[in-house]
Amino acid sequence: MPELPEVEVVRRGLEKWVSGRQVATVQVLHPRSVRRHAAGGADFAARLTGRSLGTAHRRGKYLWIPVGPGLSLLGHLGMSGQLLVQPQAAPDETHLRIRVGFADALGTELRFVDQRTFGGLSLEPAADADPEATPLSIAHIARDPLDPLFDDDAFHAALRRRRTTVKRALLDQTLVSGVGNIYADEALWRARLHYDRPTATLTRPQSALLLASAREVMAAALAQGGTSFDSLYVNVNGESGYFSRELDAYGREDEPCRRCGTPIRRAAWMNRSSYFCPRCQRPPRPAG
DNA sequence: ACGTTTTCCTGAGCGC
DNA sequence: TGCGCTCAGGAAAACG
Numbered sequence: 001m002p003e004l005p006e007v008e009v010v011r012r013g014l015e016k017w018v019s020g021r022q023v024a025t026v027q028v029l030h031p032r033s034v035r036r037h038a039a040g041g042a043d044f045a046a047r048l049t050g051r052s053l054g055t056a057h058r059r060g061k062y063l064w065i066p067v068g069p070g071l072s073l074l075g076h077l078g079m080s081g082q083l084l085v086q087p088q089a090a091p092d093e094t095h096l097r098i099r100v101g102f103a104d105a106l107g108t109e110l111r112f113v114d115q116r117t118f119g120g121l122s123l124e125p126a127a128d129a130d131p132e133a134t135p136l137s138i139a140h141i142a143r144d145p146l147d148p149l150f151d152d153d154a155f156h157a158a159l160r161r162r163r164t165t166v167k168r169a170l171l172d173q174t175l176v177s178g179v180g181n182i183y184a185d186e187a188l189w190r191a192r193l194h195y196d197r198p199t200a201t202l203t204r205p206q207s208a209l210l211l212a213s214a215r216e217v218m219a220a221a222l223a224q225g226g227t228s229f230d231s232l233y234v235n236v237n238g239e240s241g242y243f244s245r246e247l248d249a250y251g252r253e254d255e256p257c258r259r260c261g262t263p264i265r266r267a268a269w270m271n272r273s274s275y276f277c278p279r280c281q282r283p284p285r286p287a288g
Numbered sequence: 289a290c291g292t293t294t295t296c297c298t299g300a301g302c303g304c
Numbered sequence: 305t306g307c308g309c310t311c312a313g314g315a316a317a318a319c320g
Contacts, residue, residue: 003314032297061314079313080298095298116297118314164291173315181313271293272313 002077004144004178005221005243007061009235010083014056014065017085018102018110022052023067025101033097033114036074036137037122047123048073048100057132060144060177064135070126072135078118084111144178145214156207159199166202166210167195167274179214182250183221185275187214189249194281195267195274201284220246249275 002010026048028034028041037044053073054066063083064072075083084093085108088101098112098121112121124135143150158175159166169175170184179187188195190213193206202210224243225235248258253266257277267274 035296076314078297078315114297115299116312118297162291168291171314270313272311 002081002226003061003180003183003218004146005183005218006226007058007063007077007178008146008222009226010077011056011058011063013085013235014063014083014110017108019053019055019065021106022103023048023050023100024103025049025099027099027101028097029099030097030114030117032117033112033120034122036076036120044121044123047071055132057134059134059138059147060141060173061180062135062138062141062177064124064138066126066132067123070129070133072124072126073121074124074135074137075112075121076119078114078116078120080116081112081114081119084113085109086111141173142175142177145176145211146178146218150176152208152211155211156202156204159202159207162199164199165195166193166197166199167269169199170210170214176214178218181272182247183214183218185249186217186247188281189275189277190217192280194283195269195276197284249277251275 026045028045031041034041034044048067051067051073057064057066061076063075063077066072075081077083080095088107088109093111093113095113095115096111097114097117100110100112102109112119114120122137124137126133127136127139155176159169162169162175164172167184167188170179170187171181185195187210191206191210193202193210221243224246226243249264252264252275254263256262257264257280260277260279262277262279264275265278267276
């Protein structure tokens with residue numbers, strides 16, 4: 001389940017292995033993987049062919065590579081997407097969706113592999129003439145906590161204004177990007193906040209602690225090459241990260257809290273799960 | 289206008 | 305052995 005640290009690992013891999021190369025061939029093997037490209041798979045392939053790939057960028061969980069004036073190749077890994085740099089001779093992966101071949105003699109190609117097809121690639125116009133500009137279609141995605149331009153004060157003000165709960169807010173990519181279910185639970189555990197805490201009641205120190213916690217856990221995961229529970233998240237070389245062994249809350253149902261020893265609990269939450277320590281993270285008092 | 293719910297997808301794991 | 309069920313969840317669309 002790629003979140004910010006995992007996507008950043010992939011961005012670095014793209015930067016190293018495909019930036020600067022010229023696209024020679026594009027094969028779209030599954031239409032759903034280009035569904036964000038409104039003009040369709042054939043148009044996607046035709047317009048990407050011949051382009052030179054620029055510097056790899058990331059905002060939250062989105063990746064993009066400028067491919068010309070005002071145009072970028074945008075990608076999202078969704079739940080199970082992988083961007084792999086493979087030898088051309090390597091056998092096709094079962095869920096290979098898009099193949100990009102290059103005009104050089106390096107012998108490798110870029111592959112988008114995605115079991116559940118929640119992710120995808122598309123070509124998107126940029127917000128302005130700046131070749132590095134953010135694609136228009138992700139202009140609504142907030143900066144992420146590791147972005148130097150992230151505005152902590154504005155984040156706190158937005159939390160106070162919203163009538164929602166803190167985990168919903170963490171997962172709302174228009175408030176803060178890059179945080180998914182894993183790092184939301186980890187940040188809340190570190191900040192000792194219950195997932196159902198109304199954001200309007202958060203004090204400034206609490207929202208500051210929450211942000212600091214998110215930054216710490218994501219930076220630590222990045223240093224380990226990302227989190228992986230299975231083979232679904234890998235870097236561009238197909239390798240998994242090692243952070244999962246250091247998670248404090250996510251996936252640790254019935255295991256002792258590393259702070260107080262109380263068994264971690266799993267609660268059904270929005271058709272998914274929230275992991276928390278019932279002692280360190282007390283539920284808010286019911287309203288009314 | 290804003291907050292909430294639904295929707296998309298496939299494979300692993302499990303009980304029977 | 306195989307069937308049906310549940311679970312994993314990002315983010316946009318649909319809904320209220």
